[in-house]
Amino acid sequence: MSETLYHLEKVTQVYGHRTVLDVESLHIEARSITGVIGPNGSGKSTLMRILAFLEKPASGRVSFQDQPFTKVTLEQRRQVTMLNQEPYLLKRSVKGNISYGLKIRGISDTSRPVDRALSKVGLAPDKFLQRSWRELSGGEAQRVALAARLVLKPKVLLLDEPTASVDRESSELILRAALDARDQWGTTLIIISHQLTWLRQIADRILSMDYGRLSPVH
């Protein structure tokens, strides 16, 4: 029997007087791939921020591993990570960026996992490890940002249009690395993308979001 990671019931989010999210019900199973499509401003990113515990919903019930939103522990929150369309890299080297998540978890021996994560996104460790965040192209920065998430072997990886502003090669490498994470560690993927054809190939289900409401895409 598959484990349900997220339960959302009657979840709304309001910015000012505008309701930007109105989800009646959403369940996300462990190890599944969920695709979310929808026009800009439809509430997709708001949903992702709630799933990443960055925003508290205005109303409704959100639970993760049967734990209510407000009771989610740091350990549980650390099982979830997110990659945005335009990543932010810390002002340090590539190695410093990728090892950051491990170090704040108290892991000091980071060399091998960092090398592996960097290779996973198609960047040669000997060439990129010592590079500064300033010396990376947009596609390389996005791949380093993904490596910084993959090194954590997350239980949930939220991808908010991760390939929207990168070249084709980077795009393919990013998506392949994300799928590898699912295959290797059973990472649950929730992906916002405009590439419906591609989502149809990989996702277990696709949801469409419009005016904050979710509906299945058949």
Add this chain to the structure above:
Amino acid sequence: MDYLLSGLIQAFELLFKGDPETYSAVKTTVLASSLSVAASMVIGSPLGFCLGYARFPGRRSVRVVVDTLLSLPTVVIGLLCYAFMSHRGPLGHLGLLFTIPGMAVGQTILGLPIVVAMTATAVENLDDRLKQTILTLGADPRQLLLTSLWEARFALALAGAAAYGRIVSEVGISMMVGGNIKWHTRTITTAIALETGKGQFAMGIALGLILLALALMVNVAMSGLKRLSE
């Protein structure tokens, strides 16, 4: 004009011959200002972070107060410190009056608003995605604070340099709290004031040159840090 020229020549003689009185003032200045900048940074950085990062009722009013304190006259700080540290004052038992630590306390009050205001501005100007990135990588609140401060490190160093520039050139606090005691609490600025009053331009000019050199170093450091923080 001759006395100015001869004063300048004598000033260089004092500097190159290592005149002990001149270098005693330099040593006191560097010691007191370093202590006060360190204290300003340790106290001011977390306060500035909270002011720039947190949203709480009255935040704008606090910001206005901090910005107002930026122009606090040094003689007013000197007066307050004197009142508190004198034998009749509430801190009289600490014996801080006419000591370098006492001067450092006053100078910390001078540097603190600079560090708080500049840190708050630096934190406000941090990329919005930074917090989201740090949190989604699994940071707890303490790690969020430390990483954010580290990300703003060049701007923080800039705040420290600006505070140092203000502190090293102040005269009111050093004069009133330090007492301008020769070999003990006489700083570059108080020595310049005294020597000029005595008509001894040579030492005044020598110390003025050192002060200018310090100001130049601070400015060079600040422009370098500005470039790095951009």
